[in-house]
Amino acid sequence: MPDYLSRKIALLGLLFFPVLSSKAQSKLSSTDSSVVYTQLNFIIQAPAVLPALLIDAKWDQMENFIENWKNAPIPNEELIFSIETLLAIQQNNFSEKKIPCDFFYYLTDYAKELNNIESRSSKFRYYVKVDFKLYYDATSNARETILFTQAWAKKLIATKQLDNTSLFFCKIFAGEIVDPYSYYQANKANLPTIAQFVNNLNEYNARHFIETRNKPTGTASIMMGCWIPTANLKTLGLHPSVGFQLGYRTKLNEYNFTCSIRFLYPTPHSYSFIQYDTLVTNNYYDGGYVGVDYTRYLLHTKYFEAGFTTGIGGDYFDMKSSTVGYSTLWSFNFNNGIRLKYFFHKHSFVGITAKYNLIHYNNPGGTDFNGNAFSIDFIYGSH
Secondary structure, eight states: OOOOHHHHHHHHHHHHHHHHHHHTTTTTTTTHHHHHHHHHHHHHHHHHHHHHHHHTTTTHHHHHHHHHHSSSSSOEOOOEHHHHHHHHHHHHHOOOGGTTHHHHHHHHHHHHHHHHHHOOGOOOOOOEEEEEEEEEEEEHHHHHHEEEEEEEEHHHHHOOOOOOOOOOOEEEEEEEOOOHEEEHHTGGGGOOHHHHHHHHHHHHHHHHHHHHHSSEEEEEEEEEEEEEEEEEGGGGGEEEEEEEEEEEEEEEEEEEEEEEOOOOOSSSEEEEEEEETTTEOOOOOOEEEEEEEEOOOOOOSSEEEEEEEEEEEEEEEEETTTTTTTEEEEEEEEEEEEEEEEEEEEEEEEEEEEEEEOOOOOTSSSOOOOEEEEEEEEEEEEE
């Protein structure tokens, strides 16, 4: 097709854009239409504007269009990235400094969209979320834009002498590479610029992860575990527990207020206690622990830490009489053990705390509750 005819078609597209956009918006309310026009005008205009600018080699205007699209309320990142990258390659000024941190996400999204267009065109859909209840069907706009970038990338491959990095991006935009990250992993040696960029990015993210995780901050976690009594306290049986912790930590030290409750009625064996000078026998149980804990981490790596933990507090369980009501036994609790944590995110962790609890329940005139207890808690928390 002659260049002058292509330019005329592009200009006609611009002239008819208001009619086309109003038709697309006719399915929405008048209020929704104004919102769509304001927030999505770039993806709607792109199929008509970009080819015309490319034909006329108006690089400055294309850069302005891309920059304004970036700053729009709803930018379409993978489309913007593909056009911006191709424009830089077109002008021979592409460098790793133009690569955003999330470029593999953009490349993967673009490759999937292009592959869907080519392999199952009738099922390809592209919806843009305008707000929490409104989606705009930009399928036709996105399809035309992606096919435009594909044609542009193929032309660059055929007409320009490209280095390995530029060729890698162009092959993705042309549809020759359908899984960008897997291709990169298999061809790192041929893509040293990207490999160096990824290494620098990983090192930065690792430093940021560690610095964020290690800074002094408050902590909060929930716990779920079990309480395992020993000696005569076995009368009460093993009980599941749930609880929470609130505290403060530094790089190697952690301080927590801990509260947990134990349940599972009845006890495996009946027990006796004196209530209002009457010997009562029952098998009711609920109990818990309230105290403060300190942990010193001795092993500390990027994702994992382990250390010694100790705590003091009050341990209790309730006994119930059908005629008189509840009686509560309390004991001082001095506990020691280990705490292990794995950080799957710089602010979030999972872990386990295992302790041996030194307790002494005094039950004069009733069942001998002499004994201590093990406690194991699985924890999930953040700071």
